[in-house]
Each structure stands twice: as structure tokens, then as C-alpha cells.
Amino acid sequence: MGRHFISIWFFIGLLLLVYGVIIAGLGLYGLVSPPERVIVLVRLHAGIWWGALLIVLGAIYAWNFRPGR
């Protein structure tokens, strides 16, 4: 590698982290204020655990591929 890019995996990690926070946040908000649109298997609270998964994945990638590492 002749040049030094910021790794694409860092960008991906950052984006997943942001998405995770938004999705998990909306999922948690849905617990106190259920959305009008009804979805099937709402009891699974997919937004919360999928958002949490994105946060974990995003944090791992953003940290491991952070600029200057």
C-alpha cells in the first residue's frame, strides 16, 4: 500500500454505530410510546436487540480500524 487511507471498515463501523443508537433508541421509545403502525411479533422488540447488535458491531469496527492505528 503506497498510500494511507482511512479504512472503509472504520466508516462502516461509524455508520453502524450511529444507526444502532438511532434504531435502539427508537425501539426503547416504542416501549413507552408504542408506534401507531402495528407490526407482527412486536413482542420480540427487534428494534432494541438489532440496534444493540449494530452498536456492538459498529463499536468493534470503528475502534479496530480507527485512523492512525
Place this chain on the structure above:
Amino acid sequence: MTGLGFLLLQQAPSRLITLSFGDLLIIIIYFAAVLAIGFYLKRHTRTGEDFFLAGREMTAWVAGLSFLAANLGSLELMGWAAAAYQYGILATHWYWIGAIPAMLFLAVVMMPFYYISKTHSVPGYLKLRFGEPSRALSAVSFAFMTVLMSGINMYSMALVMKVVLGWDINFSIWASSLTVAVYVALGGLLSAIFNEVLQFVLIWLGALLIPIIGLIEAGGWSGMVERISKNFPGQDYTHLWRTMAHFTDNPMGIHWTGIVLGLGWVISFGYWTTDFLVVQRVLAAKDLRSAKLAPIIGAAFKMMVPFIVILPGLLGLAVLPVKLTGEDVAVATGGHSYNEVLPLMLARYLGPGLLGLGITALIAGFMSGMAGNVSAFATVWTYDIYRALMRKEAPDAHYVKMGRWCTILGVLVSIGTAYLVMQFKSIMDYVQALFSFFIAPLFGTVLIGMLWRRASPAGGFWGLLAGTVSSIAMWAWVKVDHSALAIIALSPHAKDMAENMYRALWSWTICVVVTVAVSLMTSPKPVAELTGLVYGVTEIPTERHLPLYQRPIFWAGVVGLAFVILQVIFW
């Protein structure tokens, strides 16, 4: 190779989904991210090698995921989910036998020649192997096909957004395509590849929840099969090969020979080994080993794509309370069409935020496919048409500038095509045929060129021309006289898809026969000029010093074995 045929001519009755603020925020952040990557990478894109080949610095993983993402358009997701609802698991053939063997063949057999020859494109390889006429023919046909496909995909995507979200068609076309134009014009192939990897991850994370929650609702695979049998008694939707013995035994109207020889051999090998849209990604790999591993990584993920594309369609058969129909019936009755199965499943399972991620996956799919088209078009136009035929000697910076302008021009022409299709929707009927016109014979020419040193420049050119012309002639023959279908596709019951398969097979055969015949009558190139281009006169670096797990051939074997096991499981 897309599911375009399943998205034709749909009308928009009303929106299926209404997005919340959180969903829109997810989509807006996505657009900001891809543009930011483009602006960031502009400073790293100075030379022609940077712009058109991403500096040949990509790792196997980045090249492999980008290789696959360029093929994963949004129509791929929605079209094949619709096909799975309509035809069942048969649609999986396009992901397995219609892709995996060809991708492994590219990795193990063909990649060394592409990579060692240091070509910048597939037409560029033909120039080295057969001379300028062959390059010109393939470059012009590729540029034409790419821009047309790109425009048609753009229109179909805008139509989908109108049906699903109620978005204005003009807004969808301009917003998404100009975003692609900006980031590809700024960072060239480097930017396209980086964004494709990002888009690949988003496609998976946005679409993966559908099969997971769907299987929970249906009671696992066996529960799903049971429900499908109950909802659609007497029809087999969950076996790959059992219904392929006769044209009339399956809803696709296709025989197993069409799937194996037409799809699995000519169409699939033609697309995955010679369509520059995908091959360009692998040429950007940092070394030969990475270039060989990239298609193998792509194949491993391609094998899993049915989980997020086909399974949602099958789950739709099992759990949706309404029965989906063809477009005409849906429009007449106000019901839902097959094409709406994926959006219906998204709306069924995904709450605020997740729905935005799911829609982002569809948009990401479209943009990755379009960026693939545009960056490949820019390279072929600049190197294989402009430099070869118009301005042979110019500074490198001039060609980079031409590449940037060409990217924007390519997008604008695609937009023009999209509006043309809007006026003349019948153009879309011909898209699948385009593939067999150009790609199938090209595969014959490249394959013979790589494996047979006796193939002459004249043989290469006339074989390619004969294959292309004969394919167009066969297509026109069936259009004029429908009874010709029984000759071209071996059965009067064959459907469009089967006709495309067999036409591709014949045009490839004609290309090969003419190439061989003309080559035997004309002088071949001296062996010295074939070094690095042809099997037998090219020294391919050995990998024997590497441990087994680092050798591409080992991983190709692993993926190949998994492919065979899947055929047996779902037989």
C-alpha cells in the same frame, strides 16, 4: 442477471409504506455517508491507475465484497423475492448454479490471465490477445449495454420507490443517480468500491431481519413448508430440481438442460467471467492471490444471498394473509402484485428505524449496481474507445479528467434512457435479450483466447461478430415468427426466460465454431506475443509454498463442496 423481468410495467396504486422521521433520518445519513466517502477519497485519486483501477491496492475481502455488491442491485433483491413468491425455490438457481461455478472458474482459471496481462478492462484483454477490431467491437457493445441497463434499472428503482413509498419518480431518479455521479466522479473506482463494501454491509443488515423474524413466525423451515403446502396445495415450491424433467412440470416453463447449459454454463460464465462491470472490481486487487481469492469470497456470500432474497419470498407464501398476483390482475383488482412481496414483508416485521434500514438496503442495492455500471462505462469509454480510437497520446491527467466527465455523462445518458423507458415501456421487454446478444459470445471469444494459443486475431474478431449477429438474428426470428421458438428453445412451451437461455447457448456455440474455423484458416499470433495472455505460454506463480488454508484453490474447493451439498439438501 437481474430480476428485471419481474418488475416490468408496474403501476402505482398507492403507497405501501409510510416512513417515520426516524426512518427518514436513517436514509438521509446514508446519503451523507456515501457522499462523504467520495469527497474524502478524491484526494487519493490522482492518476489513471487510481481512478480506473483503484490503484490496484484492494485487499481480497474489499475486492470480493465489491465484486458481489456491484451485482446486487435493488431489482435483484425485489425482483428475485417476487420470483420466489411466484416460482418458489426455483429462483435460487440464479444464485447457485447460475453463479457459483462461474465465479470459482473465474478465480482459479481465468483470473491469472486477466491479472498478469495487466489489462485495465476486458476489451483491453481482447486488444492484447486478438487486436484492435475485437476490442472495438466488445467496447462499443459493452458501453451501449451498460448505459441502457443502468437507465432501465434507474427507472425501475424510481417506480419501486413510487409504489412502496409514494415518492415522486423524478425525485428518486435525480437524487439517487446524482449522488452516484458525484461520488464516482470524485473518487473513481476507489470510491465506487469503498461505497460498494459499505452498501453490501447495509444490504445484509437491512434485509437479514426479514427471514429471521419470518422463520420465527412460520415455525422454522418445516413450519414454513407446511404452511405453503396448506396455502397452495398440490404445488411444489421448495425443491430445486425435482420439477425440471419437463418444460410443463414447472411454472418457469424450463427444462433442466436450459438451466444447466443455458444458465449454468453460458449465461452465468459469460456474466461472471467477462462482464467488465464485475471483473473490474477484481482487477483492482493488490496482487494475484488477492485477485483469485476475491471471486471466491464473492461466491461464498453469493451462495448465502438466497437467505435474504429467496427466503422472504417463500415466507410470503407461508405467512401473508393475502395472495399476491401478476401485475395485470393486481391493477385490475386493486390487490398486491408479486413485486410487492419484499416491501410487504418489510412493513410486516420492521418497526420505526428498522424500516428505514430496510429501505436503505434497497437504495444501497440500487446505488451499488449503478456505480458499477457507471465506473465500468467510464473505464471502457476512456481507455477502449476514446484513447484507442480518438486520442491515442495524451497525458495521464487528461484521461483522468475524461473519466470524471465521462462518469457524469454516463449518468446523464442513463437518466435520459430512464425517461425514454418511461415513454416506451416495451424497451424493458428487450433487456434480458441484450445480455444474450453481447455477453454470451464474448465469453466464447475470451475463453478460447485464454485456453487455445492457435486462436488467431481474425478468428477472435469474426467469432465474436458472428455470435453477436446470430443472437440478434435468432431473437428477431422468434419476434417475427413465434413458431421459431420450438427450434430456438427446443419447445413451443418455452417461456421468455428459457428462450434467452437457449439463444445464449446457440450464440456461444456459433461464436466458438466460427472462431475455431477462421483460426484454422488464418495465421495465429507468434507465441512470443501471447506470453501472459494464454494458457501454456504464461508462467503462473506457484502457490505451493503457501500453507493449504492460504491457497485460493483450497477455498474454491470448500465453496464448491458447500454448493454441491446445498443442491443435495434442496434437491
